Amino acid sequence: MQLILDEDQTMLAQTAGAFFNEHSPISRFRALRDGDDSRRYSLELYRQMAELGWTAIPFSEADGGLGLGLASMIVVTEAAGRTLAPEPLLESVMMAGQALSLAGNAAQKERWLTPLIAGESVLALAHSEPASRYDLSRIELQASADGDGYRLQGRKLHVLGGAQADAFVVAARSAGQAGEREGISLFIVPADAAGVKVQAQGRVDSRNAAILELESVRVDGDALLGELGAGHGVLETAIDRATVALCGEMLGGMNAAFEMTLDYLKERKQFDTVIGTFQALKHRAARMFIELELARSVAMAAARALDAENGHADPQARSLVSLAKAKLSEAYCLIANEAVQMHGGIGMTDEHDIGFYMKRARASEMTFGDAAFHRDRFASLGGY
């Protein structure tokens, strides 16, 4: 495992950085937040990203992807995270797309994954429920056999990218009860199926999310993704991959917030001098820098460890994912808090952009497990 960018990744970082600066500066995030389209991103810009190949990066060549892995994907999500670009790379590519790639059969991949990779359709993964917090086995939404198909009944929350998605990958319970790993099944549900109700969720970080209600929704047998009752492993792997992609996004966000703050320390004057001369602030800035450097190392390591997995879960790789998510969650929140504090009163205003990062930091922390959740998982994987 080499913890440096290779030549292609270095070029990708430059291309992606320039792309988001040009097409999605933070002012665009603000405009989308203030607009009234619940999508909160642009399909047209997303398709431009697909044309650049970014939506194909983490998929194998057999799936019609580029086979470049998470090591390259986090280069793109980092650049997106810097300007809070809202296109659904995480939601469609890294969540729903990974589940399809892991468990889909040839027909399902042709029907759903190919257009997803092309950026022509957007899918969302619906796994969170009111009682599930971060536990992927606490699934209650019911799936019952209905002739040669299934009937789905229940409610999902925090369906990232769910508002105006074309279809959903829904985690449902086909046997057993909440908290058991066995008996969880994944289904593909088109957004226009009878009984599907999608309601946009308003989140503090303005990320596209939805409440999904399935009222006796009938799907055919070919909507079942993978084996009946064996969806938990798929879900866990997909979420682990998405977690690493999110870590890339968080890394970009915390770097942007840190740089904005450093700039401010170098220009804001009080007591007839720039406030960056004050040791009380210098030392805290240096502490943030230390956390940033550690965060970059663990995010890169987790991406490379998952890329090296050979079709089955490697506990060492998974513990690096938990290491990354725990460290990134703490570092992003620390840096965002300090960034607002160091900006002073202006940092509390809606007019200033720095507050966006504080909101995103917290929302990212609460996505796929916070630091405490991942410390617990790290310890369990380590046998203590």
Added chain:
Amino acid sequence: MSDLESFRTELRTFLENETPKEIRGQLGPDAAYWGGRNPELHHPEAKRYCEIMASRGLTAPTWPKEYGGGGLSREEAKVLDQELGRLRLPPPLTGFGLQMIGPTLLQFGTEEQKQEHIPPIVRGEIRWCQGYSEPNAGSDLASVQAGAVIDGDEITLNGQKIWTSYGDKSDWMFALTRTDSQVKKQMGITFLLLDMDQPGVEARPIKLISGASPFCETFFENAKAHTRNIINGLGGGWTVAKALLGHERNMIGNVFGGGAPRGDKGGPPKNPLAELARQYLGEADGRLSDPSIRDRVTAVSMDHRAFLLTMQRNADNLKAGHRPGPESSIFKIYGTELNQRREELMLSIRGPQAVGWETPGFSQEELDQTRAWLRSRGNTIEGGTSEIQLNIIAKRVLELPD
């Protein structure tokens, strides 16, 4: 067979046949051989082992051959490490000659200075100490006052140094001296080498809170040195001092970046902190029974892993031929603070058994760890305090104004 493989084969034969078998397994830091005129022998074969290795320059494997070093490439040095590990052979020599003044002389010394001082370092004949801090020049190191007066080619030194590590056991000192007090303080410092074995030099051990005395106060009363032992010219000492501090901080950072625990036969890696907690606190349902200790064990273990990965990223960066990245500035501060958290956590795990000072009632391991905890409090003071490290990051990396 590749050059590297034939190098390995030949080296293996040498190590197996020529080095004393008794020295194998003498691996702990307490067993290290520091050399010098009157060397401490923690093992009767330590000196002979050092000399055998030095005959091939293997005490300083990557230093140039013309000064007695091994002249090995980076890859060959890695092979040496692997082969030493295979036979459980310890590093043949350690000390501030190899780690601090040697690399500094290779960078700043004249040909004559290198010829005079480097071969005895490689052979372990001279043990060096560092004369930097003074009672009124700690973090503000450029305020050193120990005055050197030059008369012809003779230098006379008066004043005091403090925190001289192993000053009482060392043969030579590299010292920061004041040769000009009329200029900006950084400009009037001269970097000087002097022999400790003379009437004008006295090193008195200082007893620390841990009970040990690794540091000395060193007094100079008309101590003598020779002008040929000025490094980088009169008044050119500050540049050398800073470069050497860089070597020192790397050394300190490396100490705390020790190898990650590895699992046996593919199982989860054994975590030494978790093992200790299991021993003192027990388990419930396969987990450490105290959830608060378990969380602290996890947090320290995670941060240790993150630190090791950052060191690896830095090494990968250098291997790829890039300049050292800004990440290298965090090693000293992070490594030392992590070590303190680790020591404090071990105290918490041992509970009342952590407060022992001497037997009976405490195991030797418990007593050793209590003193190691006390010693660790100095890690964030010596070699540049954490506060100075933060200043350096703020100034050099973040470019915040003074």
